[in-house]
Amino acid sequence: MINKPYEVIIVGSGATGGMAALTMAKAGVRVLVIERGPELEIKQANGTEPCNMIRRLIGVSTGNYQNQPQHPGFWKSNPLLYANKKANPYTFPAKSPFMWTQGNQVGGRSLTWGGITLRLADEDFEASKDKQYNLEWPISYKDLESHYSEIERFLRVHGNKDDLDQLPNGEYIGNLPFTESEARFASNIKEKLNLPFIHSRGFGANTDKTKWPRFSSLGSTLKEAVRLGKVEILSNQIVDKIVLNKDRKAAKSIIVVNQKNGERSELESKLIILCSSTIQTIRILLSSEESNNSNGLIDPSNSLGKNLMDHISTCRFFTVPIEKNLTNYSDKNNNHLLTGAGSFFIPIGRNRSTKNNYVGGYGIWGGIDRFEPPDILKKYKNTKTGFLIGHGEVLPNHKNTVSLSKSKDAYDISIPHISIVWRENEKRIVSEMNKMIELIINSGKGRIIPVNEILNIPFTKQILSKSVATKNDAPPPGYYIHEVGGAPMGNDKGKSVLDNWNRLWECRNVLVVDGACWPTSSWQSPTLTMMAITKRACEKAIIDFKD
Template identity: 80%
Template structure:
């Protein structure tokens, strides 16, 4: 089945899997990357506008796609990149829905990543000082600073050095300019509200459709790792569980299942790195735990799967006026596509929580004239359309967790049961985010409107009435696709699942480096930090490996 010898197994091929593969390959270590989905060609992954729409509509009609339709990315990407729930089932309590977005293909969810790269700051690693938190980060900003820098340089991301305490600067190749409407909006916000208004940080739009996008692992980390000749990919194989050595102090192998034939195989490895996304990693570890597997994994904290978090969010659309005789209306160069760096941020951070009845920080992402419809589709002429999305930090909560369902998938693998509900703290944060968003729009000379009152498109209201993103209440957990937690890092094995180098306490040759290892959620987009944590842990593992 595998032609080349390998020393390390990496489970998952997305943002963290690509980073782990590259770090190992650069050190001369042979790697096998196990991916549950297929290896697609670029044309397959892109699809065509017509075929993609047919797939969406057919999938919606037959129930293949359900919660996926709530995500804007589903409507602009090939729906094949969004795993259907029928083939990839999970369960949740009837009164607490969870919107789990899976990307089961080589490249994982990095192929549909929004491409925003924000660093965490000092205070984000120190939030455990507040009594509301029960978990502590065993690392700080300095532990990740050099890794942030190296990754940013490698990825060549955009951004501006804004010197904000709540959002450390990175290494950027420049910033993508604001649109004219954004410039005027920013001027009003800074003058009237004295809020930070900065260029977003990350990737520009993917212009060349003949190449993998640079924000994906296939266009960056995994691509580079494969070019070094040290990496082999085993696609269409589900990683079921670990097999431990007799002393149960280290892992011997991984059981994988061929998605096509259902055949089970055992793959031996000296080191196993879990990068398959937070919930899949938790499902894998729970399946390997002693209560669910003979001679299984020991978790001294008895907390594996607890404290699952996702960012809580809220969204508003609005319009801003444009003078008829202004060049802003006719200057086509002003129109720039929305992307991770082609947008703006109002990073509030955690400094407002003292004044309000919630704990945690938040930021507001937005754009104006980034996805402008033709004039004939607008209800209000001589305007530009904008959006603001607030996303906020969620506190650890033992009741929010992943367990194993009594149901299994087609291969007999236990499926995850995801139980998460917003608490009063998060609901209070949403109230505050909505208040500030309205204040920003009004101060920017904008008008908040439902999108069906902005666009003159038949049947749009009927579709939008079902959208969770534009309602007053926050969308259900999972909507923002930033899930973290469940196997947190720590300095004490009675209170954490992995140590400060991401090693399982009782099984040191297994690393958990994706979002599952986060003790708290912070408010920033997490992918860059996940990659930095992965790089740090893998470099330490290489020292131990070769030593």
């Protein structure tokens, strides 16, 4: 057990947990980070081929991995970084599946993060005031602007300052170049459709496998926090619930369960920060709430666990012809790997919503010649392969919920029951995104192809044909791994779970800073904004802490 004294407990060690730990450590506050999973060595986390592939196939055949094979990252990462569903169960309605991807290890899902860093715009915060939204952001873009900049400088992300209202500029070390196919594609799109076509923003490839990737908390925020000597990590511990003082005005401690021996412990702290990912955070709060504990947390809004959101997505693969003077970039140097920054973005934003009868915004991420198969395996010769993925905003809906199942896990902890469905507004966004994607591909001289025709291999075709990403309908909720909501921040405790500084209204020494605190989903990739919200809330907590 931990020997050093600590003043703050942070639950979770991923993107927000690392940011919280670093912010506290910089202020000289001693922190204990609790992580559900193990602490892996770099070689363990990376794994090797063919061992990783053997683990994938065994996991799929035994049912330990059910949703994970639907995600491209599963096939390029060590499958151990994707939590075993049987050991980490959850439930959902039979007709409304939810694809929950968990990353239970020190570093969390930051180890498998795609590494795209997009800011929300002022219009995204302001849009929540419209009548179609039942929740409203209590902060504006200005409240996060300086935090965005500091985080981007620290992480050293790539990007280009494109001066777009729907996607504010950031602090970048320069962009990663387009492939030649992408550059030609971009020229056609700008000329024919007058759409913004920009370098994606984020991280490049991690080429040094002896170091943690910079996009992970272990390679950036948590690494620096530990270096400062103020942070200790307690791994393999599941947080069951929060314990309050007798007057229920403040949290006293948390109850953790040791996964190795099942023993329960109570860890006291002056401040508790929940960063364990949206659904786990909601599960902890629900387990701590007064309906499940006579001396539990009070939620004046009665909205805890409601308004769960995820991005709705749609995907198309396509080919473009190789021009006569086009250099073949599919070489052994891997200069054009698909990464968060090694790709492109078409940020549509919100400006098409009114005339197209839907509410919200969307963006389209893509790449060409980033995962090119060998010519001998390609069905379509003399072409380059590309993809476009649209991801759109999902409106808050009180019927989309996380609750506690009657079932419990191996440690007698209630498991989450996740119930979320796409409504008509989301379906209209998918229809709009599909039309736009097809228009873009046609304008770029491309040809849409089924994903199972990328490789001319029968066995691969059978696997790819079952992918939810290839269907005409949107994949089920959870697929895009951008779940947010359930414990929203706000200015009115009758409508929100948290105040505008991410504190529980009736228990101010508990902060919720991961995706659970979002009132709306917006359309951008959320991780950078989660980190900015975390930094802002923790800096305020430090001031309160000292007072």
